[in-house]
Amino acid sequence: MKIDPSSPADLSAQIATAIRDAIIGGRLIVDQRLPSEAELAEQFEVSRPTVREALKRLAAQSLIRTQRGPTGGAFVNRLSFPDAYAQQITTSTLLLSMNAVSFETACEARFALERACAPLSAERRTADHLATMRAEIHRQAQAGLTDEAFCASDVAFHRALVDGAGNPVLSYQLAGAVEAMQPLMNMITFTARDRARIIALHQEIANAAEAQDGKAVTAGLTALEAETQDLAQSVFAALAARNAGKAG
Amino acid sequence: MKIDPSSPADLSAQIATAIRDAIIGGRLIVDQRLPSEAELAEQFEVSRPTVREALKRLAAQSLIRTQRGPTGGAFVNRLSFPDAYAQQITTSTLLLSMNAVSFETACEARFALERACAPLSAERRTADHLATMRAEIHRQAQAGLTDEAFCASDVAFHRALVDGAGNPVLSYQLAGAVEAMQPLMNMITFTARDRARIIALHQEIANAAEAQDGKAVTAGLTALEAETQDLAQSVFAALAARNAGKAG
């Protein structure tokens, strides 16, 4: 592993890339210990702080973990599903919030992906998944629930549905799509009537999942998407009108 | 923004988290300049190297960019779609390679997600998308193509199909699923007969997309999934037998 000191890129970035490539390429395997910071500094012919900056870059991506003490050092980290979830959610959330992605586009993507899980979830969902869905529906019907709590429960409901497919890769991919929508959903104020309609559709979906009727689950999700898009459209229209009023 | 010096966590990690939260929470907006490293060091009551390690962590996630010179500093970075793609692909690839995810599970997830794009893509694909798909099919039929090149073309074909949905969020989510499969696919040796079957299905899918027949696209993808699973099963069975032979 070598770096180019005359390159315009930061040395620490080059070192991080070199090590990252070694991990992705399988030349460094899970739980393998990297050389100590002092040794890396010597190998790359840079100072220890520069090596440390490189290692921190890798740690930020959960590619390595560090441990102190005589048997310590930097170790190649097994990227766990929870870690991957967290990164996925952060990235997706920022992508949406920073790129003026319309609610419509994000909503379409989210429900399209969720429908992809519907047949599998209908077939494989366990009693646990069903119980979680029912419990969340019950929570959503409670009086005095804030909009934020309602949205959080909505996410939990959909997560149970997706997890029902029993495919961790699918759950991971969906985590980003579903959770990243939450800040957008939180902009919406739900009337009691809105909530009732959403809860009814949730009931429909849960019933379909219980009956292992994939097509009905898909249909429920499609109806929920239409409902959500309608709701958002009216909310954002009202917002725009209010802003126009302020400006005029 | 404050940190806790008595916490067991690294100071640089705490500082990175504090700044990241400020970005996600909207208290720091895109292109806003952070205080200089010296000022941050003073604010957080740590040394400059510690601040730098924190900033490198954020840079590794494309959350900030740095610039030298008098008007330089660290700026909140707009997370671009290409940056998000790259992160998504790295994370997904590592997740699969490090967690003994079966080919079957990954393949199922990938095709389930891709089917989610099928109706939208059939409806909206442009002539450009169709042309790309046809071009890749043509390439796949060329003699002397290596397995890796065949797989790469396969990815390009599916990417065109997904992009045809005209939803950047969907394309972003799919990037991880499709690209992360590539290392697994590269383990497979394709016979001429295998390639012919896959190309025929690609033709079928392209024709369906041209006819804007979403159901036919979905059916084609389902058939392709079955074909891929069969192929992988026989390849991995042969591999296992060979290894057993070595061991015996």
Next chain:
DNA sequence: TGTAGATTTAATGTCAGACAATTAAACTCC
């Protein structure tokens, strides 16, 4: 007056050396 070039300056990038904190292993003593 305007412009090209030199200078200044503020910021990041890098380095060297030191000390603190942590923790596993080796050692000592009972």
Next chain:
DNA sequence: GGAGTTTAATTGTCTGACATTAAATCTACA
């Protein structure tokens, strides 16, 4: 042989310095 102590290796942090970059300012000259 076991409990407590010491040792040593490693990461975490700090200080201070210099190198590099690039925008802004200043200067000289046409």
